[in-house]
Structures are given as C-alpha cells and as structure tokens.
Amino acid sequence: MLTLRQMRLAWLLVLPTLLVVAFVAGYPLAQVFYYSFHRADISFVEPTEFVGFKNYLFLLQDPDFRGALWNTLRFTVVSVFLETVLGLAIALVIHSNFKGRGIVRAAILIPWAIPTVVSAKMWQWMLNDIYGVINVILVNTGLVANKIAFLANPNTVLWAMVAVDVWKTTPFMALLLLAGLQLIPSDIYEAADIDGASRWQQFWTLTLPLLTPALVVALIFRTLDALRVFDVIFVMVGVNTATRSLAIYNRQTLIDFQDLGYGSAISVAILVIIFIFVVLYMRVAGRGVRGED
Amino acid sequence: MSYYAGRALFYLLVVFIVVYSVFPFYWAVISSFKTSDALFSSNPSFLPTPFTLTHYQNVFSGAEFGRNLLNSLIVAGGATLICLVLGVMAAYALGRLRFPPKNAVLYIVLAMTMFPQVSVLSGMFVLLRETNLFNTHAGLILSYLLFTLPFTVWVLTGYFRGLPRELEEAAYVDGATPIQTLLKVMLPLTGPGLVTTGLLAFIAAWNEYLFALTFTIGNNVRTVPVAIASFGGATPFEIPWGSIMAASVVVTVPLVILVLIFQQRIVAGLTAGAVKG
DSSP states (O other): OHHHHHHHHHHHHHHHHHHHHIIIIIHHHHHHHHHHTEEOBTTOOSOOEEOTTHHHHHHHHOHHHHHHHHHHHHHHHHHHHHHHHHHHHHHHHHHSOOTTHHHHHHHHHHHHHSOHHHHHHHHHHHTOTTTOHHHHHHHHTTSOSSOOOTTTOTTTHHHHHHHHHHHHHHHHHHHHHHHHHHTSOTHHHHHHHHTTOOHHHHIIIIIHHHHHHHHHHHHHHHHHHHHTOOHHHHHHHOSOTTTOOHHHHHHIIIIISOBHHHHHHHHHHHHHHHHHHHHHHHHHHHHHHHHHO | OHHHHHHHHHHHHHHHHHHHHHHHHHHHHHHHTBOHHHHTOSSOOSSOOSBOOHHHHHHHHSSHHHHHHHHHHHHHHHHHHHHHHHHHHHHHHHHHOOOTTHHHHHHHHHHHHHSOGGGGHHHHHHHHHHTTOTTSHHHHHHHHHHHHHHHHHHHHHHHHHHSOHHHHHHHHHTTOOHHHIIIIIIHHHTHHHHHHHHHHHHHHHHHOOHHHHHSOOSTTTOOHHHHHHTOOOSSTTOOOHHHHHHHHHHHHHHHHHHHHHTHHHHHHHHHHHHHHO
16 A cells, blocks of 8 residues: 555656656757767758768768867876876875864865866966966976976977866865775774784785775766866867867867767767776776675 | 974875965965056066955956856756755655666666766757757756756765664654655755755856856856856957956855865765765
C-alpha cells in the first residue's frame, strides 16, 4: 500500500527535474546530432540540407581542428599535471598542524571564488608587456633583461594561459586532496614511525597509495574541465591560432562563421573526446581499486 | 637546530602559498584605487598611492554597469531558486523513497554534469530561438539549469540520504503524509545543505560566461562577466585598466566575503559533490 503511494509520489517529485533535463539537455543534444549531418547556417537564411557524413569527413582533414585539438591537449596535460603537484603540496601543508592554518585555508579559496572572466582580466593586466607587475618584478630582480610580451608571443601565450588556469583551479584540487588526506587514519603513521620509516618513505608507501581514490576523482574532474577550456583563453587572447582551444574553435565556427552544420560536428567530436577520457580514467581507476583489495 | 630550520622552511612555504593565492586579487584591488598616472608607471607602487575613487565613479557613472549587475542578480538568483525547488523535490525522492528506475535517474543526472556546455551550444541556440527566449532573462535562466540542476540534485540527494531514518518513521506513525514529512520534518533539517548548494549554484551562474556571451545581444540582458570581458576604451590602445579592475572588484568582493563566511560548508559541499561523483 504505502510503497505504491510512495512510488507515485516519487515519480511526481522527480518528474519536473526529468522534464527540465529532457528540455535543456536532451533536446539541444538531439539538435546537435541532427545538424551535424546537415549543411545549415545558424541564421537559417539558407535551407538546411542533409549531407551525411560530409561534416565529419571535413573535420578529419581540417588543419584548424587539429591545431585546436593539439592546443587543448597540451593545455590539459600540462595544467592538470602542475595543478596536481601543486595541489598535493598545498594539501599536505594544510593537513599538518600549525598556527594560522584557518587563514591559509581561507586564502587558498580566494582564487576559486573569483569569476574566471575576472581572473582572466586580472592576469591580463599583471602580464601586460609594459606596465604589468610581473614584468616589473622580473626586470627589477634581474631575472630577465627586457620585458616580455607574454600574451603577444606565440611561444609563451599558451603557457601564460596554463599559468592562469593553474592559479585559478589549484585550490579546488587542494581541497579534494585534503578531503582524501583526512580520511587516512593517523595511527598507521604512528606504526610507521615505530618501524623507523622516514617521512619520505611514509609519503611514498602510505600516503600516496591511500590517496589514490581521491586523486583519481580529482584528476577526472580537472581533466574534463581543462578539455572544455573556454573563458580564460577567449577573454585574454580571443580567437588566436596559437591558443585556440576546441571549445573556442567550436564557438567560432558556430557564431562567427555561422556554420551550424560543421559546428555541430565539432561539438560531437568534443563529446567523443571527453567520453574517451572518461572511459580511460574509469578503467585506470577500476584497476587501482581492484589492486587494493 | 635542524628542527627550527625545518620549521622556518615550513613557514616560508606557508607564506609563499598565501602570497601566491592572494597577490593577484590584492593587485586588482590596489590597481582599482590608483590614479591613471600611477597605474601606467614603469615602476608601480605596491600600495594604492595616490589613492583615488575615480575608477569606481566611472564604472557607475553610466547606467550600463548597474544594469549588468541587476541582470546578473536576476539570472543567477532565478536559476538558483528554480534549481533549489526542483532539486529538493527530486533529491527527496532519490534519497528517501524507493522506486524502480531510481539509479537510472541518478545516472542521467550525473551524465549531465559530464558533458561540456559548448557541445550543446548550437542546440541550445536553436531551442532558445524556437521558444522566443533568445536574449531574455528567462532564456538564460533556463540554459543555466543545464549545469546548476544536476549538481544541486546530486548534492542534496546525499544530504537527504544522510538524515536519520527514525525522524521520518516517527512522523509517519503520527499520521503525516510523505509530503508533510518532507516539508515539516526533512526540509528544516536540510537547511544547511540548501544554503551550501544554493550558494554554489549561485556562484556558478553568477560566473557563467559562454552562454551569457552567446545568448544575449546588447545591454538589456547582458550579465556582468560579459560586460567586464568587453570593457573597452576609446581605441584598442587605450584599455581602461583602472575601470576594469574597479568593476572586477565590485563583482568579486561580495563573492569572496560569502565564500569566507561559509568557508567550512562550501569545502564540505564541494568535496561531497565531487567525491561522490
């Protein structure tokens, strides 16, 4: 009796959310798939025409797509790696007991709280080639002889983007890893102390293996985020071949070139790439968990 | 001796972490208070001297930035409110009631958090045009549900699941219906969870850029991030850095204060949402 009533109620409660999901995710996604097989312009001046796999075939030969993919992959790998190392270091520091720990924890939340567009503008100003504080510090400390145009030089601009992204997102990584550290029981370290293991040995043989589940979750989150990078790069340098990410190229195709068909094909490609990363991580994570049993 | 050396090194590291995290924001704040002469100096001061409020006056002198702030409040507030109402309903069912496709629903919601905004950009564009919601507050609010709703449902489900069973049973014994139980017993207990998820959803919507950039034209609906990104001077060579920094400080300071007040809860909410994912 109750269960039947409960079931009806449950459906009633979940239904609005499912409707919204179908409306704002299902329907647009279906549109993206539909148009990826068509020639269409986004203002719908030209009639839409079915072209089969033509958009996808073009995508495979498109040097701009390849360039965007290469930028995105380099950006993702380097920024996620740096974030993980820095995030782990910060997490270890805040995990230990010291005076003023609360203040440090509050301080590292600030980059996370700042809107990406704002942090992009802040760094654009700090990296300014003439008046930027970073150039002033570099020149005054004698680290470089002449001021560097970080954002104008194709060799430095992508790494400047990485630096900003690392600054903005390391706190999130540090918090996730801190949560993981707090789950590790402290008595195993006491046992290791008695056995005479050094701090360094303890880190490699205890902390790191026990932290792996949290590390994998954090890596998945950050990798997926980095693969869809848009705001930082778009606000700081716009559409520029040296930094154009997949998301930026996708929007450029859709909005600037008005090409709904090809833009949708790029969207599908991004989805596939993200899906590949998810599956890869799940496999690695699955093996890691089984290995521990 | 080596103990003190180690301690000193450790505190040096701590200082470095704090400076690294806070300095860019500090620099934005002091830049917003500097005169233009002091801003464009080859040897800038690390203190806001001479001090001026000109840039703040410039930012608020036109009606535009105030309008942008109001738009952001409407859009982020609207999206937060709707996703909290829908999220509470769905999360109560998912966390507390038994019904067959429960896990399927949870996976659908989780899958939604995985796919990137840009990959539904064209589809959302089509949707908003077909529903005549392009360049409206409602259209932005609707599109923001794409990322605020799944997160809210996911985190609140965790909160509901964590509540003790006995309270609910006691309510049933007293003859309360499930809806009464949700509203009078469970909902008050999730208060802290609601505040946290609401705040996180609000921050995400307040900061959103891609949809706001693509689905609005002109200043009537334009939100603050889009306005700040497109702040220009009279020519491309005269970027008004002082005003940009002042506007940036205006939209960021409230967020930073909120985050610092709700620090503990936000950390818990973030890690709960993420670790369960």
